[in-house]
Amino acid sequence: MYSKSEMLFGRAKQVIPGGVNSPVRAFKSVGGIPVFMERAKGAYMYDADGNQYIDYINSWGPMILGHAYEPVVKAIQEYATYSTSFGAPTELEIKIAELIVGMVPNIEMIRMVNSGTEACMTAIRLARGYTGRNKFIKFEGCYHGHADAFLVSAGSGVATLGIQSVPGVTATVAQDTLTAPYNNLPAVEQLVAENPDEIAAIIVEPVAGNMGCILPQPGFLEGLRQLCDANNILLIFDEVMTGFRLARGGAQEILGIRADLVTFGKIIGAGMPVGAVAGPKEIMEHLAPAGKVYQAGTLSGNPIAMIAGYTLLQTLNDNPIIYQQLQEKSDYLVKGLKEAFGSAGVVYSINQMGSMLSAHFAEYPIVDFSSASGANNELFKRFFHAMLERGVYLPPSAFESWFMSNALTTEDLDATIAAAKAAMNAIK
Numbered sequence: 320m321y322s323k324s325e326m327l328f329g330r331a332k333q334v335i336p337g338g339v340n341s342p343v344r345a346f347k348s349v350g351g352i353p354v355f356m357e358r359a360k361g362a363y364m365y366d367a368d369g370n371q372y373i374d375y376i377n378s379w380g381p382m383i384l385g386h387a388y389e390p391v392v393k394a395i396q397e398y399a400t401y402s403t404s405f406g407a408p409t410e411l412e413i414k415i416a417e418l419i420v421g422m423v424p425n426i427e428m429i430r431m432v433n434s435g436t437e438a439c440m441t442a443i444r445l446a447r448g449y450t451g452r453n454k455f456i457k458f459e460g461c462y463h464g465h466a467d468a469f470l471v472s473a474g475s476g477v478a479t480l481g482i483q484s485v486p487g488v489t490a491t492v493a494q495d496t497l498t499a500p501y502n503n504l505p506a507v508e509q510l511v512a513e514n515p516d517e518i519a520a521i522i523v524e525p526v527a528g529n530m531g532c533i534l535p536q537p538g539f540l541e542g543l544r545q546l547c548d549a550n551n552i553l554l555i556f557d558e559v560m561t562g563f564r565l566a567r568g569g570a571q572e573i574l575g576i577r578a579d580l581v582t583f584g585k586i587i588g589a590g591m592p593v594g595a596v597a598g599p600k601e602i603m604e605h606l607a608p609a610g611k612v613y614q615a616g617t618l619s620g621n622p623i624a625m626i627a628g629y630t631l632l633q634t635l636n637d638n639p640i641i642y643q644q645l646q647e648k649s650d651y652l653v654k655g656l657k658e659a660f661g662s663a664g665v666v667y668s669i670n671q672m673g674s675m676l677s678a679h680f681a682e683y684p685i686v687d688f689s690s691a692s693g694a695n696n697e698l699f700k701r702f703f704h705a706m707l708e709r710g711v712y713l714p715p716s717a718f719e720s721w722f723m724s725n726a727l728t729t730e731d732l733d734a735t736i737a738a739a740k741a742a743m744n745a746i747k
């Protein structure tokens with residue numbers, strides 16, 4: 320059933336560290352051989368052995384309208400003939416910037432980069448340059464990419480591999496990263512009190528997606544906003560997952576809380592390597608060449624990546640019904656999963672906001688990294704494989720969110736729920 324994937328993994332391990340170009344793909348958390356993909360269309364992925372899967376990772380978010388979305392594919396094909404890169408500015412970069420500034424609340428300017436990692440790294444540098452302070456606060460289990468300063472209590476990828484402190488990240492870099500448990504406002508207040516006038520920024524996933532999906536408890540983000548205002552700290556929303564997914568304007572819009580800087584990735588590039596940092600002019604103009612905070616990129620604003628992102632974002636902007644449909648589909652799936660788990664007699668806790676969700680096998684609410692870690696992640700492993708065998712591709716780690724696409728039909732959701740019932744009965 321997976322013989323080609325097995326062969327490919329064997330070959331890959333000879334020439335690529337661990338056989339993959341990003342760790343979570345290796346299935347270390349769930350065991351077994353990673354499935355090598357060949358193509359995908361709409362809600363389905365097809366592996367090297369010809370197996371079909373209903374996809375619930377959607378490239379970790381970008382494929383919000385399904386794979387190989389026709390208008391994006393066509394736009395890429397057309398623009399590729401104009402050259403894949405100029406190393407000089409284009410009107411297209413203005414068009415996507417104008418579009419995003421119109422979609423997202425509280426931003427006036429945006430700088431395009433090549434990944435979510437770069438976006439978050441730039442946001443922190445900008446916050447440091449702007450405030451003249453060195454330290455920042457992040458939350459345990461939140462992931463902001465793999466830049467040195469973020470690899471402290473860094474969520475899914477690192478948690479999956481059981482790495483405590485990352486070799487290669489020096490103690491001097493790590494000491495400027497302060498951490499608090501997610502949803503724990505008093506812990507943040509204490510850090511701020513202990514480090515007066517030293518904290519440049521608080522960076523947070525407004526809805527966490529890298530320890531499973533974890534919702535901000537009422538008052539948590541509001542409290543961070545007040546704390547930042549009172550202490551001249553910048554509040555950075557890492558919307559690499561939530562941006563353009565929870566709403567046109569991301570978490571800021573749906574939760575009604577203003578961030579000082581916002582980072583994007585994933586959906587913004589429609590599956591091409593793109594990230595961005597955005598905010599008000601007053602802060603953003605500290606970035607080079609307008610200001611002194613240096614940041615650059617040979618391929619930043621790449622025309623193929625920009626036309627892909629622009630085409631997808633325009634569709635999302637013009638069709639607010641997409642968010643309603645995603646919500647309905649996600650609600651339907653969650654209801655069905657609850658029935659499936661309930662009838663199999665397993666304890667579970669499902670978190671969901673819009674089209675992000677995760678299922679944890681625990682009898683208590685999952686509100687932070689330690690509660691997520693305490694769930695029955697052995698059962699998740701077996702559930703993952705039982706679902707894979709039944710043609711459903713879930714994230715290969717209990718510490719990752721599931722991402723819905725609007726290509727999913729009611730039949731797909733029913734098939735997933737039926738698979739979940741059968742899977743649970745087979746493994747419990």
Ligand SMILES: *Cc1c(COP(=O)(O)O)cnc(C)c1O
Binds near residue numbers: 594
């Ligand atoms: C994926 C992710 C990143 C990193 O983005 P890359 O494009 O993988 O570098 C940063 N922050 C969050 C919240 C993410 O989910």
